[in-house]
Amino acid sequence: MLLPAENELRAVLARFADARFRHDLHPTGHSSRELEDTSHRLCAMTGTQSVDQALIAADALLERMRADRRTAARATQTLAA
Numbered sequence: 001m002l003l004p005a006e007n008e009l010r011a012v013l014a015r016f017a018d019a020r021f022r023h024d025l026h027p028t029g030h031s032s033r034e035l036e037d038t039s040h041r042l043c044a045m046t047g048t049q050s051v052d053q054a055l056i057a058a059d060a061l062l063e064r065m066r067a068d069r070r071t072a073a074r075a076t077q078t079l080a081a
Contacts, residue, residue, distance in 0.1 A: 004045045006065050
């Protein structure tokens with residue numbers, strides 16, 4: 001699976017959260033479609049079949065990206081020393 005760019009994953013997570021909030025607050029046909037669209041996008045980005053799985057996978061991906069950045073920063077500091 002290709003990994004999504006961190007900023008794109010974060011943007012889709014934010015859109016999903018916003019759509020979920022608006023749909024829960026005031027459900028309409030438009031809010032339902034928007035929530036469905038962002039849910040599908042999130043599942044596609046994470047390679048999962050459900051929103052619950054997608055949210056777990058997104059958290060794991062973001063943690064992996066943070067760990068990779070920390071490792072890269074340590075390697076850069078070691079090379080600079």
